[in-house]
Amino acid sequence: MMLVKNGQSVATVVLSAQATEVARYAARELTYHVEKATGAQLNIVAEGGEPADTAGKIYLGPTSAARNAGIDPEKLLPDSFTLLTKDNALFIVGRDSEGNPLSPDTWAGTLFGVYEVLEQSMGVRWLWPGELGEHIPKTGAVMVPDLSKTVSPRLIIRRLRSTLRDWSGSNPEDSFSPEAMKQARADEAKWLRRQRMGHSRKMRWGHAFTDWWDKYGKDHPEWFNLLDDGKRHPQGGGGASAGMCVSSPGLHEQIVSNWLEECATSPDSKPNINGCENDVFGRCLCDVCKSWDPLRKDESAFPERFSQFGIVSDRYARFWRTLQEMAAKHDRDAIVTGYAYVNYAPPPVREKLNDHVWIGLVPRLVLPAHTGGAQAVHRHVAGVGSDRV
Numbered sequence: 001m002m003l004v005k006n007g008q009s010v011a012t013v014v015l016s017a018q019a020t021e022v023a024r025y026a027a028r029e030l031t032y033h034v035e036k037a038t039g040a041q042l043n044i045v046a047e048g049g050e051p052a053d054t055a056g057k058i059y060l061g062p063t064s065a066a067r068n069a070g071i072d073p074e075k076l077l078p079d080s081f082t083l084l085t086k087d088n089a090l091f092i093v094g095r096d097s098e099g100n101p102l103s104p105d106t107w108a109g110t111l112f113g114v115y116e117v118l119e120q121s122m123g124v125r126w127l128w129p130g131e132l133g134e135h136i137p138k139t140g141a142v143m144v145p146d147l148s149k150t151v152s153p154r155l156i157i158r159r160l161r162s163t164l165r166d167w168s169g170s171n172p173e174d175s176f177s178p179e180a181m182k183q184a185r186a187d188e189a190k191w192l193r194r195q196r197m198g199h200s201r202k203m204r205w206g207h208a209f210t211d212w213w214d215k216y217g218k219d220h221p222e223w224f225n226l227l228d229d230g231k232r233h234p235q236g237g238g239g240a241s242a243g244m245c246v247s248s249p250g251l252h253e254q255i256v257s258n259w260l261e262e263c264a265t266s267p268d269s270k271p272n273i274n275g276c277e278n279d280v281f282g283r284c285l286c287d288v289c290k291s292w293d294p295l296r297k298d299e300s301a302f303p304e305r306f307s308q309f310g311i312v313s314d315r316y317a318r319f320w321r322t323l324q325e326m327a328a329k330h331d332r333d334a335i336v337t338g339y340a341y342v343n344y345a346p347p348p349v350r351e352k353l354n355d356h357v358w359i360g361l362v363p364r365l366v367l368p369a370h371t372g373g374a375q376a377v378h379r380h381v382a383g384v385g386s387d388r389v
């Protein structure tokens, strides 16, 4: 099917009158690249207003025409898409959700379908963020070969952490101007989408217990870690450095009960259970927590930073698995996430996780002497879905 011939547009982009933001943005991305490659402009029209000529039609997102061609986007997995050519029409139909097309939380199957066509049929590549990184080969003709395929992401979470930082506090001359920073962030967000980054499931990571000491510390000190001064309290100055007593049944129940409340507010897109500690070592000295740690003969083989408070990976593995098993009684699909900080980053020796427990490894934690507080340095965070930490 021809989109452009002899430098002239010979196709029209068609959107449903109720098209999502994702489909509208996909149309803009398609026409932008075709114009850069050929100089030709593809018209965008609402379904029902297609020109009566025989020129090709490119249907983006859910439309009546796509349904008549047998494509049901509701049957596609999140962020997936179908590409189909039929009777001089090209259908690019994905499983999208409402929301900002550039947000990694928005499902953007239709947009990813457009990127697939741009890469495969026009040789487009996005080498780095910004216009300078766009590789769009010039041509007088764009032809899409016969297509009939459905593509799904191989990874549920596809994400790169931003490298953009505002260093203006240290040395203004080394930093971006406010305008340049805004542009760099926008370029980066666009580029990440062009690489199909996103979350096909709503996933919660990040410190889960920063407000727990203030909220629950008074009534339930037993949910917090027992330290070597014989008291239960945060490891540093404030609640943001609270560490938990991860063997506490009351803690488990409160976490699951809070999660059930969240699920009730968004039943169509349930979150995972976030079991990520704040930036802290596993330090609870209570008898139950200690009884969850087997004797480790290999402890001395690890560098001191792992072993100064003892290696407690088994108690954390049991903590996360316990949460998952409790949650699974309400939702078989429930996923628990956790960060394995330093002294619980080595693999456990007795406990097993299951495949609904996902752990990010954080093997470094820096304790600045002047604050007494803990700060993690996420130098090597790797999300893994596996039966082991």
Ligand SMILES: [Zn+2]
Binding pocket: 225, 226, 244, 245, 246, 247, 248, 284, 285, 286, 287, 288, 289, 290
């Ligand atoms: Zn404990």
